[in-house]
Amino acid sequence: MITVLLVDDDAMVRTGLRMIIGGDEELEVVGEAGDGETGLTMIDELSPDVVLLDIRMPVLDGLGVLERLSELDDAPRVLVLTTFNTDDYVLRALRKQAQGFLLKDADPPEIVAAIKAVHRGDPALSPPAVTATVIAAATDNAKAVSTAKKQLAQQLTGREREVAVLMARGLTNAEIGSRLFLSLATVKANLSRIFTKLDVDNRVSAAMAIRDAGLLDGI
Incomplete structure (x- = not known):
């Protein structure tokens, strides 16, 4: 069983993700957090395999969470959640060793596949068109x-x-x-x-x- 922690300040996004993840017998949501600081506390308490991490959050944002996780020897794998207008944040997240990124409106099968890929140690990328946008932003x-x-x-x-x-x-x-x-x-x-x-x-x-x-x- 792959345990997953949801860290996103949007309760509706968390609810949707919980429903999608709960439909796969290999995945289990073990907790939710609405800000980065709470997310770090729950990571310490629950030791999830994979964290679905929003970037823009109150108290401590996703980049701050990644910075803190980089100090741990046994940090969970992180899949960053993003939208089209956060490319710069995504690039910074990837440079801070996030294992991948995913659009919040991705299809359920893609979300499930991305979580499993990250758990295996493989990078998880959004669809090619979005990937190209992010890559292009890094080439100035x-x-x-x-x-x-x-x-x-x-x-x-x-x-x-x-x-x-x-x-x-x-x-x-x-x-x-x-x-x-x-x-x-x-x-x-x-x-x-x-x-x-x-x-x-x-x-x-x-x-x-x-x-x-x-x-x-x-x-």
Whole structure:
């Protein structure tokens, strides 16, 4: 059973999430909090596996919660809840080691899948269109773009570049394999090499580097 803590100041959002999560036999909501400070107290008391964390909250916001959790050795995995107009906050959250982000109006199956992905240690991203918006917001440094382009041109093979671009567009491993006629094992092997060459450890960081490199231009 995957235990989940809801930390959001909107009671209606918490109610909706509780109903969605309660419909899956592998998930259990063990508590709710309406602000970040209360959320931290409940994390300490309940030790949930996954925390669904809002960003904008009273008393202590989501970024403050992530900052405090970074000091713990056994912190739970965190899935940040967001809306379209909080891209800057989402980027800051990801840099503070949140495992992923999700739109509050996402479909129930997507919410459930995201929680399970985060619990497995995989990053959970919003749909590709939203992912692209967030990634684009992180690429306003021309010097970084130039450096990233040079590094990628030198390090990635042609096949790795194809896999990297599709991954950055939000495709799953299975979808990448289908598009490029590769086995799932081959896709995973390519992604492992890509992560190593880019010196990143998750899909979010890799996608940002790929966007910085300009490889998504014109796509």
